[in-house]
Each structure stands twice: as C-alpha cells, then as structure tokens.
Amino acid sequence: xxxxxxxxxxxxxxxxxxxxxxxxxxxxxxxxxxxxxxxxxxxxxxxxxxxxxxxxxxxxxxxxxxxxxxxxxxxx
Numbered sequence: 192x193x194x195x196x197x198x199x200x201x202x203x204x205x206x207x208x209x210x211x212x213x214x215x216x217x218x219x220x221x222x223x224x225x226x227x228x229x230x231x232x233x234x235x236x237x238x239x240x241x242x243x244x245x246x247x248x249x250x251x252x253x254x255x256x257x258x259x260x261x262x263x264x265x266x267x
Contacts, residue, residue: 199222199223199224199225200225200252200253200254201220201221201222201252201253201254201256201257202220202221202224202225202226202229202250202251202252203218203219203220203221203249203250203251203252203256203257203260204218204219204220204221204229204233204241204247204249204250205217205218205247205248205249205250205260205264206219206241206245206246206247206248207245207246207248208242208244208245209244209245209246210244210246214246216248216264216265218257218260218261218264218265219240219241220257221238226250226252229250230250233247248264
C-alpha cells in the first residue's frame, strides 16, 4: 500500500567519507524514505551514496534542516 505524500518529510544526513579531520563534509537528502528506513539502512549499510566507513555527523527530519546544515557545514 502506498503512503500518503504528506507523511514523508525529507530526511537529511550530514556525513564524512572517513574519520579523518580533513575529510570533506557531504550532505545527502532522502525525500522518499522516512527516518526509520534511513536509520535501518545506516545500520545495515544499504543506503546508496553513503559509504560503509562514513562518519555520521548529524541527522534531521524536515525541510528546515537542509538549509541549516548547508549554512553550518558548507559555508565555513
């Protein structure tokens, strides 16, 4: 059964590809997955676009978090 479109809010993840300090910070937004599916994918390493050894910095649900994370991490 398909979910209502209003049920899903964008889930945003801020991560680094490795645990080194000089690793580039990246932001990935999933518009079709809810927070439970994203956390489960992180635990099982099945999310596309996020490597197995990635360091997760922040995780947020909603449209506001994408803009907040862009200002915080990418405009340094």
